[in-house]
Amino acid sequence: MAHIALYRALRPQTFRDMVGQPHIVQTLQNAIREDRLSHAYLFSGPRGTGKTSTARLLAKAINCERGPTPEPCNECESCKRITAGSVMDVVEIDAASNRGVEEIRDIRDKVKYAPTEVRRKVYIIDEVHMLTTEAFNALLKTLEEPPAHVMFMLATTEPHRLPPTIISRCQRFEFRRVSLEEQAEWLQDICRKEGIRAEDEALVYISRLSDGGMRDALSLLDQISSFTGGQVTLHDAVEATGGLPSEQFGRLAAAVRDSDAAAVLREVDEMMRAGKSADKCLEQLMHYFRDLLLAQLAPQAAASAGRVAAPGELRAMAEGFPRERLFSIIDVLNRYQAEMKYAAHPQTMFEIALLKLCASDADAASADGAAQAASAPPRASAAAGGADLQRLQQQVAHLERRLEELQRGGGIASASAQAGGGAAGGLSARGRGSAPGAAPAKSLRSRVKLDPFLAARGAPNSLQALSKWPQVLQRVKEERVTVHAWLVDGEPVSYADDTVLVAFRNTIHRETTEKPANKQVIEGVLSALLGHPTQLATVTQKEWQDALAAGGGALREEAAAEELRLVPEDGGEPAGEPLVDEAVRLFGEELVVIKDE
Structure with a gap:
């Protein structure tokens, strides 16, 4: 069975199909029941969490021929046509490509006309933060006082980029990332409906990679099932997504822990021969050490937020790393990941980052030993140094008094x-x-x-x-x-x-x-x-x-007297002069000229 565009085929058709946002679903359904719908909604949150899908469901619910109803029937003509996107009164606009003031002015001119096919005219503006300042200004008045037959639904992943005047005129709903357990359960349900045989470990791996985004999880499942022909295993999921098995991360982390540079280079070479990209490997390795840190600081959070390895493996590996060491490793990897974007040889940067981790661990151990050795003698000789310190303090006090006297007297x-x-x-x-x-x-x-x-x-x-x-x-x-x-x-x-x-x-x-x-x-x-x-x-x-x-004169007199003393009374060779000997040693006999002034 081909699973092309699985996400589009399995979009939520009712509010019951929405996963991970029960508080938003309940609020909107209660507003429909009590006829207290707002004229404008703002849906914000991470990508793939259901913002645009919720806007479409709300448009169907208020325009359903059997409603307004908390659950669209998906059987009437209005629901079917809205699902197909063929209703002229339900307009979906991508603000990323229609961000100018002219497009918003066109909306402002058309909102005054009553809907012709459904009960209420709905404008869904996706990625609304991409609008220009002029476009926001053109939208402001219409958003504040729209006609009774018009509803606006704005969706964005970056609400901080919206003007406060726009936000204050909307009812705002924050969509959250879907938990690992909810995603895995939802993917299992989809696999049963679509006849896909999938291992539980593979679905958990997909859920970790999607980082709480349902759309990303469904796209990954579509990709992997197409690659394997409907048989999804953990090995196939890792291969299809270009990831690395958790065992390899474990070996790499153990090599860093033991400062084994040779083992680190072997693992990197194996990754590169397998066709992995250095920047992707570095990113996943940083997530792995982040999960190790969570396994130490917040074991419960690590169980639900781990991206690369199972919680049990993470806890076992985390025991071999001090907490400060994990912070340092994450900091180094993050810095090298930023530099790798502009590197001509990413693999070399990846190797240097790992070798630096090995070297810094060894240096830290030697530095600790040196600090302990250096701290011992002062304690042993504290009594002897006390007298010297007291004497120096007395000399400093005496000199300070003399300086004050000179400054006061001017002498x-x-x-x-x-x-x-x-x-x-x-x-x-x-x-x-x-x-x-x-x-x-x-x-x-x-x-x-x-x-x-x-x-x-x-x-x-x-x-x-x-x-x-x-x-x-x-x-x-x-x-x-x-x-x-x-x-x-x-x-x-x-x-x-x-x-x-x-x-x-x-x-x-x-x-x-x-x-x-x-x-x-x-x-x-x-x-x-x-x-x-x-x-x-x-x-x-x-x-x-x-x-x-x-x-200078005195020095010349002393030099002349010394020169006379250099000639012995018996007429033999003069005795050696230390300054002359040093000059001859440094510059050579040919370049040294001795003058009698």
């Missing part, structure tokens, strides 16, 4: 002379001997001693610490973008005594960076990246350049 020059007296004295003394044009010591307004930073400039550990400055800027930007905006004006110039010295071009930027809250953010990032507590010191570019100029 930056004198304070800098006290704080950097050693540096200034050393630099000025050597500067007077070898650099006549050097700036005097009192012009250096640095709040920090620059001697250690001048001495450490160019040292390997200093260069290594300063090389991490781009990472410091990025981490500071991630933590607080306003601090990054001030800090980016500075340039790290030296590193000594667990302190990074940063020279600023702008005084305002430097002072803002020195604020305790901002400085705390920067020092936290420095400590994290360098692996030990690290402080921040700041100067202006001018202060640093003056210090370099004042110290």
Whole structure:
């Protein structure tokens, strides 16, 4: 037996045939009995749940020659012709293809004429949300006050796209998805009437795939019965719909659970060789993990809403996954499903998504172990670290008091002379001997001693610490973008005594960076990246350049003296110079030239 267009042949002929919407059927039947019908109805809900069928049944019920009646007789001439769609007074319009204002104006011009064939003129507008704004405006007045012989029935899957003025002028009915049990029972009844031999598991599988839509379920049954010649089995249903058996989903989920990448690739290869599409497999796999999550969180809901596997299988598999792991898997699959739409090689994206699930599970396990190992030493050395922390807090408090005194008194020059007296004295003394044009010591307004930073400039550990400055800027930007905006004006110039010295071009930027809250953010990032507590010191570019100029002569004197010491008294080969040796090692002997200035 050929089952072509089974859905059209088995459309509901009476309200008794409507499945899954008893509250709507009862309300409409009571309105017919009590003669309290509205002039406009709005039927909204998911696709395939009976919105347009209900509108046709209501049109037959109010125009039946034996009525108006709660159940159309389907025997009179009016019922037969309305079922066949040959009554001119029952007009069904598809708003998706007739969405302009001209079509609605044509309706508005014709509603004033009385019906010629039946009792009441009925306009059924399907997918009404597709109308344009102008068309809604043209429909509004007619919908509000139509003639007594006219009734409007609007159907839509997206009621939120309708103007509130249209919704408020209609009686609204919300159609719900049909439950799994109701669908399976209804499909069994159809198979008995049509002589189709179907397994119960196959009908349940069809019901899961239809996602609560009766039209989709009937179309799938029509497709599968045509494919198998009236013998519907679960295997045939899976093959005909391009789906995957639940056992294969189970194997794939077990491979992800065990982080077995080789097993995952084998399963994907088997799916592709069977002619399955990667995007469809990913979608069904995401539904499978969603069902696993429901089996954990809401077992009763999982029994009625499962799409891919039986509830018993889902519960058994769900026991092997932590709840947080299922959330993470669904999130990853959903993200890759969105990216797969634009991928040139969907199969590769599918494989990468599954491999990422395997790798993330292993990484999470190793990260947990590392976190536990890292958390043990601080607890063991809490007593030893307490004294260091207290000492650091006292130093910070002392420095903050000094800073407040300087800000109140305005004595930056004198304070800098006290704080950097050693540096200034050393630099000025050597500067007077070898650099006549050097700036005097009192012009250096640095709040920090620059001697250690001048001495450490160019040292390997200093260069290594300063090389991490781009990472410091990025981490500071991630933590607080306003601090990054001030800090980016500075340039790290030296590193000594667990302190990074940063020279600023702008005084305002430097002072803002020195604020305790901002400085705390920067020092936290420095400590994290360098692996030990690290402080921040700041100067202006001018202060640093003056210090370099004042110290340059002294450095040249020391270099000359060192060069004299390199020549032994016996006239032998000079002793090795560490800086020269390092330069030769880095650039080669041919490129290194030693000049005596």
